[in-house]
Amino acid sequence: MIRKPNRKIAVDGAAVVREALGRIESPSRRRLLQRSLTLGGLALLTGCTMSDENSVEQALVKVSRFNDRVQGWIFDPNKLAPTYPDSMITRPFPFNAYYGEDEIRQVDAESYRLEVTGLVADRHAWTLAELQRMPQTDQVTRHICVEGWSAIGKWGGVRFSEFLARVGADTSARYVGFKCADDYYTSIDMATALHAQTLLTLTYDGQRLPPRYGFPLKLRMPTKLGYKNPKHIQAIFVTNTYPGGYWEDQGYNWFGGS
Numbered sequence: 001m002i003r004k005p006n007r008k009i010a011v012d013g014a015a016v017v018r019e020a021l022g023r024i025e026s027p028s029r030r031r032l033l034q035r036s037l038t039l040g041g042l043a044l045l046t047g048c049t050m051s052d053e054n055s056v057e058q059a060l061v062k063v064s065r066f067n068d069r070v071q072g073w074i075f076d077p078n079k080l081a082p083t084y085p086d087s088m089i090t091r092p093f094p095f096n097a098y099y100g101e102d103e104i105r106q107v108d109a110e111s112y113r114l115e116v117t118g119l120v121a122d123r124h125a126w127t128l129a130e131l132q133r134m135p136q137t138d139q140v141t142r143h144i145c146v147e148g149w150s151a152i153g154k155w156g157g158v159r160f161s162e163f164l165a166r167v168g169a170d171t172s173a174r175y176v177g178f179k180c181a182d183d184y185y186t187s188i189d190m191a192t193a194l195h196a197q198t199l200l201t202l203t204y205d206g207q208r209l210p211p212r213y214g215f216p217l218k219l220r221m222p223t224k225l226g227y228k229n230p231k232h233i234q235a236i237f238v239t240n241t242y243p244g245g246y247w248e249d250q251g252y253n254w255f256g257g258s
């Protein structure tokens, strides 16, 4: 009889990734992941260990489910993410970070300055009052976390495209990077930075952004997954050098959206 090799070794990474890609229904999403999906990335996306056939099968089932739910919400062909009435806001809105609620960062409003560096004409650091004086807008959109939950919330603030215009950003640059007060960091493509629904938010549900949701500043993009939306932003920089991100550097898909 042929003995099965050690189950750990039996997992053929390349084959599993091919299978996972095959289960992704959206061609655009498949193309995105094709460039970057690894066995480790799949493990992170699904929360499965990928150490034996059982966990691999669980991961593949999750990929299928992920598609079913996510596609309708986020990978919308007409490009604008859906918006919702206030009555659909999820209450209470969930908290999430790479640490627990007992470690939520407290940023001091008075001494706070937003650093703006890199390929911008105006590198002055912004106070909150200055940001509040820019035109404000709000929107109710769905936040989708790869950990398997989604929730509808209302964020208000400055259209990021207007902010970038104000600081004289080189919008032909490839990336906008973010550094946060809690050591989180991420970066986005310039096209998404300029998207009409991308907001540099100062409020949540009409109130000053509470610490749990990222006081004093959160970048809110309904076209991208939760981990791409930095809270507690301390510095913004425009660059052509790939800045990566906290989860992205551990295998999450960098684009992370539609």
Ligand SMILES: Nc1nc2c(c(=O)[nH]1)N[C@H]1C(S)=C(S)[C@@H](COP(=O)(O)O)O[C@H]1N2
Pocket: 093, 094, 095, 096, 097, 098, 099, 144, 145, 146, 180, 181, 182, 184, 185, 212, 213, 214, 226, 227, 228, 229, 230, 231, 232
């Ligand atoms: N600074 C910072 N931003 C962050 C995170 C974090 O840990 N630190 N977590 C990300 C993830 S994975 C999610 S799902 C959302 C959670 O935002 P919420 O607490 O408003 O639900 O914040 C994102 N932005």
Ligand SMILES: [Mo]
Pocket: 096, 144, 145, 146, 147, 226, 227
């Ligand atoms: Mo998340």
